[in-house]
Amino acid sequence: MGLYDLSAKLPGGGEQSLADYKxxxxxIVNTASKCGFTPQYEGLEALYRDYRDRGFEILAFPCNQFLGQEPGDAAEIANFCSLTYDVSFPLMAKIEVNGDGADPIFRYLKKEKTGLLGGRIKWNFTKFLVGRDGKVASRHAPATTPEQLRKEIEELLG
Structure with a gap:
């Protein structure tokens, strides 16, 4: 089973097949609106605007598992991201990234690239880069800024 066999839950209740991103x-990043790393939305949006025409997508998954830093519902999250950071990349439904209720996408990502805590996500804004082939190329800690990913993104875009 690969990443393209999975689907992301959408805020409205539907699903988005990851096969559409082949x-x-x-x-792929787990996000939160009330976190010290929340200003990274600005950098994520800059990456998206710079590279989307070359085949780059950002999939943001709001998560409330870290000190309750994403308490809002889908509409509140979308409103915050739009008004505060002018986010135009897709915001998926709020999910869990650790534990028994972890979303299958994050289970897959963590299995492919473990981090400092092994198979667990450490905090909000953990980032996974996936190549055009659907393989997880790298995993980045929350403190890694979107700007620091530019060189690798350009290499993956070719």
Whole structure:
């Protein structure tokens, strides 16, 4: 089973097949609106605007598992991201990234690239870069800024 066999839950209740992203470079990140790393939305949006026309997508997954830093519902999260950071990349449904209720996408990502805590996500804004082939190329800690990913994104875009 690969990443393209999975689907992301959408805020409205539907699902988005990851197979629709075949051939694109993906940055998958768990996000939160009330976190010290929340200003990274600005950098994520800059990456998206700079590279989306070259086959780059960002998939943001709001998560409330870290000190309750994403308490809002889908509409509140979308409103915050739009008004505060002018986010135009897709915001998926709020999910869990650790534990028994972890979303299958994050289970897959963590299995492919472990981090400092092994198979667990350490905090909000953990980032996974996925190549055009659907393989997880790298995992980045929350403190890694979106700007620091530019060189690798450009390499993956070719």
């Amino acid at each position: 051939g694109k470079v993906l940055l």
